[in-house]
Amino acid sequence: MRRALLRTALVSLVCLTGLAAEAGGRRGVHPADRAEARFHPMYGNIPACDDPAVLGEMTSWFNSRESRFWGPLRALSYDRVAETGFRPWGDDFIPRRFCSGRILLNNGVYHRVDYSVRENLGLFGLTWNVNWCVSGLDRLRSYAPDCQMARP
Structure with a gap:
């Protein structure tokens, strides 16, 4: 009985560890399943976080x-963009x-801003776009709690 319980616990731990590693880090993907191999390929050619067009x-x-x-x-401006x-x-x-950084508003207060630059999600899927959340100003709680859902 004890050995069966231990075996079950060990199998569960191995399964959970595998799922956690897959969810938490990059996982191996077959080359045919990569975004670059799609009918409309995506190459990851998106601007940097501090690109003036993005900001x-x-x-x-x-x-x-x-x-x-x-x-x-x-x-007004951004700093600590990374x-x-x-x-x-x-x-x-x-x-x-x-990306993450700070945004200075016209009331003189800095707020954390979390954003992502996404490929082929702009106008008609032809260009990139930006999805963003300013901490403390997510009034509809779209990225609650406190913009965490806008982060990786």
């Missing part, structure tokens, strides 16, 4: 949303570059 698009969307729905806040992950879920998913 400009984020600023434009943030300022537009704030002025239209919530109030007078406007994005990449937090590139294709963290594997090569068969849509290529994404995850």
Whole structure:
């Protein structure tokens, strides 16, 4: 009885460890299943986190949303921008570059901003786009709790 229980526990541990390693890190993918081998291939050619086009698009969307729905806040600048992950879920998913930094608003307060630059998810699937969340300003809790769902 004791040996069977120990064997069951060991098998469970091995299975859970395998799933955790697969979910937490990059897993091996057959070359035919990679994003580059699709009918519309994705190569991971997306701009860097601190690219002016990326920050400009984020600023434009943030300022537009704030002025239209919530109030007078406007994005002024960014600092401490760094990449937090590139294709963290594997090569068969849509290529994404995850980034984090601080955004200075016109009220003089810095907020953490988490964002991802995603390939082929822009206009008509022809270009990249940015998905972002500003900590403390996720009023609809789309990325709750506190923008964690915008991170890898």
